[in-house]
Amino acid sequence: xxxxxxxxxxxxxxxxxxxxxxxxxxxxxxxxxxxxxxxxxxxxxxxxxxxxxxxxxxxxxxxxxxxxxxxxxxxxxxxxxxxxxxxxxxxxxxxxxxxxxxxxxxxxxxxxxxxxxxxxxxxxxxxxxxxxxxxxxxxxxxxxxxxxxxxxxxxxxxxxxxxxxxxxxxxxxxxxxxxxxxxxxxxxxxxxxxxxxxxxxxxxxxxxxxxxxxxxxxxxxxxxxxxxxxxxxxxxxxxxxxxxxx
Numbered sequence: 001x002x003x004x005x006x007x008x009x010x011x012x013x014x015x016x017x018x019x020x021x022x023x024x025x026x027x028x029x030x031x032x033x034x035x036x037x038x039x040x041x042x043x044x045x046x047x048x049x050x051x052x053x054x055x056x057x058x059x060x061x062x063x064x065x066x067x068x069x070x071x072x073x074x075x076x077x078x079x080x081x082x083x084x085x086x087x088x089x090x091x092x093x094x095x096x097x098x099x100x101x102x103x104x105x106x107x108x109x110x111x112x113x114x115x116x117x118x119x120x121x122x123x124x125x126x127x128x129x130x131x132x133x134x135x136x137x138x139x140x141x142x143x144x145x146x147x148x149x150x151x152x153x154x155x156x157x158x159x160x161x162x163x164x165x166x167x168x169x170x171x172x173x174x175x176x177x178x179x180x181x182x183x184x185x186x187x188x189x190x191x192x193x194x195x196x197x198x199x200x201x202x203x204x205x206x207x208x209x210x211x212x213x214x215x216x217x218x219x220x221x222x223x224x225x226x227x228x229x230x231x232x233x234x235x236x237x238x239x240x241x242x243x244x245x246x
Contacts, residue, residue, distance in 0.1 A: 030060055046078045068098030069107055076111050080182050088115045106132060110141075114180070117144075122152045139175045139192040142166065143199060150203050160203055166196040179229055186228055194223035198230045210237060 033056050040048040053067040075091035095112040098105055113128035126148055133141035146166065150159035166172060169192075177195035179188045190198075197220040204213035217234040221227055 030056060030063070033059070044078075046074045050074050050079075065098065065101050068094050068101070069105070072098060072108055072111050076115060077180065077182065077185070077187070080185070082183055086118070088119055091115055106136060114144075117148065117152070120152075122148065139166075139172070139195070140178045143177045143179075143192075143195055146196075147199060147202075150199070150206070156203055156207065160200065163196050163200045163203065167193060167200070172196060181229060181232075184228070184232075188228055190227055190229075191224045194220045194227055194230070197223065198227065198233070201230070201233060205233070205237070210241070213237065 033052055037049055037052040037056065040046075040052060050071060053064075053071050056064040057067045071094040072091050075094060080086065092112055092115050095108045095115070098108045099112065102108075109128060109132060113125050113132065116128065117125035126145065129141045129144050129148070132138070133145065143166075146159055146162050149155050149162060172193035173191070175192040176189050177192050179190060179195065180186075181188070197216055201213045201216035201220065204210075204216060214234065214237050217230050217237070220230040221234070224230070
């Protein structure tokens with residue numbers, strides 16, 4: 001009996017010594033991976049960054065749940081290759097993995113909703129964006145909902161009325177809208193008023209009201225002079241007018 005007690009005592013001591021050693025080793029390996037990930041991120045080597053993030057998750061998923069945010073973002077935005085067929089599955093997969101851990105993660109909910117919209121899952125995306133708007137009152141989500149009303153649901157008259165109300169809202173002077181231009185790899189944070197005026201211009205373009213659209217874009221640029229999407233739309237209108245005159 002004494003021998004058995006002695007054996008268990010030795011085993012307990014061994015485990016007590018082994019656990020901190022294993023924990024320390026894991027922490028050291030995680031620190032090395034994190035350092036390599038930061039290096040890849042700073043170098044904008046997003047393929048390498050994703051590979052390192054997966055290693056971090058596989059090594060210690062409990063302490064690296066943040067990695068799903070970055071994995072979803074890289075596959076949604078940074079790893080988009082112009083001129084190739086877009087694969088939304090990977091970004092959606094990582095976004096959903098993160099949401100399974102934390103359903104209140106609005107960052108991942110937004111990425112997933114944007115991807116659902118890209119996949120033409122309009123009803124699903126609309127439900128998600130409306131939920132995000134109700135939770136946060138971020139004008140980004142209101143802007144997207146009105147964009148969907150105009151360009152996905154084709155309710156131009158209703159969208160135009162909603163957009164006019166948003167432009168007239170005093171809060172549009174102080175709030176902002178985030179606009180993602182995937183082909184150009186540009187993400188903008190624009191004054192809400194400028195963003196909604198730009199959205200109105202896109203509706204006018206669809207209605208073939210070119211002059212009114214051009215004036216609206218000029219107005220948007222007065223509100224936010226560095227508004228890339230508005231500059232691009234104005235340039236495209238000018239080029240279209242030149243082609244028609246030739």
